[in-house]
Amino acid sequence: MKAISYSRYGGPEVLEFGEVADPRVGPDSVLVEVRAAAVNPVDWKCREGHLDQALRSVFPVVPGWDVSGVVVRTGPAVPEFAAGDEVMGYVRTDVLSGGTFAEYVAAPVRTLAPKPRNLSFEEAAGLPLxxxxxxxxxxxxxxxxxxxxxxxxxxxxxxxxxxxxxxxxxxxxxxxxxxxxxxxxxxxxxxxxxxxxxxxxxxxxxxxxxxxxxxxxxxxxxxxxxxxxxxxxxxxxxxxxxxxxxxxxxxxWFVRPDPQDLRRLSELAEAGTVSVHVAETFPLSRAAEAHRLSEQGRTRGKIVVTVDRPGRSDGN
Missing domain, CATH: 3.40.50.720 (NAD(P)-binding Rossmann-like Domain)
Structure with a gap:
């Protein structure tokens, strides 16, 4: 699959766009076709190695924890979702490896919730973290x-x-x-x-x-x-x-994945209580530019990377 990855710590220049191995879907995981992934300051801090003492990196690392997309298939221990469901998630584990800046991500079910129906994929990707x-x-x-x-x-x-x-x-x-x-x-x-x-x-x-x-x-x-x-x-x-x-x-406080909290946020978004302002979007191939913009620290709302595929006509 196509993805953004890095094989060493460093600045945005270490990010590469190309082929990486497809993710493996474990019993408690969901394979998500990524439509959008948001950029967060923690992404470039991880890329620079600042969290190396807390999170082990398995290179090449695909960055990104925020995601919105569509379920492709589920592991055998996941009754909560089915193929075709639209989801959003904060896909953080204790190892930096298979992140969300990719065409697909294997997301533990505990990191996911239904995508708010009134939000675009770009907006939904900006909500979880x-x-x-x-x-x-x-x-x-x-x-x-x-x-x-x-x-x-x-x-x-x-x-x-x-x-x-x-x-x-x-x-x-x-x-x-x-x-x-x-x-x-x-x-x-x-x-x-x-x-x-x-x-x-x-x-x-x-x-x-x-x-x-x-x-x-x-x-x-x-x-x-x-x-x-x-x-x-x-x-x-x-x-x-x-x-x-x-x-x-x-x-x-360091945020943690919580499916119940995330479901509540989805409900609040659908009720119009919470909205997400998307400042700018970048295609996956230009994720390094998105990282550079995030590092400036002056963004209103969220920066989002989108994953488009030939032939898609769903408008998201």
Whole structure:
């Protein structure tokens, strides 16, 4: 099959487009014909070897954890899906090898959920990792409640934009940091935008003089430090990028596949509660360009790679 792969750690230049071995489908797995795969910062961090101590790489590595597509066949221990089902998934295992930047991926059933019927394949591919991250932090770590005030950093980005929508759905007041060009976008998600960078603490205090009840950090560093000083009494702090959050009494979270959480996200998307903004799409052969764009860190929403096949006329 055609895929993107790399045989050594490095920059986007190590990504190659060509033939790789077809994936093997185990008893608990599903073979998915990939229609789209989203790019996440963790993809290029893995490509550069930054997660080498946590995840073993079996070269050549096909990158990518997010996917949407159509079930081709299922393993003998998978009654949940059937051939022809449209699915989305966060296909992460403890080994970097057979990822989603390919024509096909063998996905453990625990990583999949039905694709929201009202989302395109491109939009659905952009939901799993960021959606699960936002959902798990808000529900399990921060335990956000109706009437609380939540500060979400990088509110126009992939994780942040979903977190704003989910927190607003929970009945919270949401303040979101973003560049000026993205303020209207954050408002449209249900948040109150504030500029990031120098003077952040003063701007947030102007909106929430008594402090915020919860902070969802996706930036780290100075933003994390400032956030710790913005908490109201009994306020909670969580970060998905900076383990130093524990020094401020907060919790660090690394998203994990969860089929029940993913199904709930699919339901929320079908209800119109959660939407996915696709900033730009690239064909599979140009995945290196998608990685380069992601590394710039200024994308509104999601970057998606599409997999097209000759003769397909389904419009996705």
């Amino acid at each position: 960021v959606g699960l991250t936002a959902f798990q932090v808000l529900h399990r770590i921060l335990e956000v409640k109706r009437g609380e005030t939540v500060l979400v950093h990088a509110a126009a980005g992939g994780v942040g934009s979903v977190a704003v929508q989910l927190a607003a759905h929970l009945g919270a007041r949401v303040i979101g940091t973003a560049s000026a060009r993205n303020h209207d976008f954050v408002r449209g998600l249900g948040g109150e935008p504030v500029g990031h960078g120098e003077g952040l603490a003063e701007r947030v205090r102007g909106l929430a003089p008594e402090g915020v009840d919860a902070v969802f950090d996706v930036v780290g560093g100075d933003a994390l430090k400032a956030s710790a000083n913005l908490l109201a009494p009994d306020g909670r702090l969580a970060s998905i990028v900076d383990p130093a959050v524990v020094d401020y009494g907060g919790r660090y």
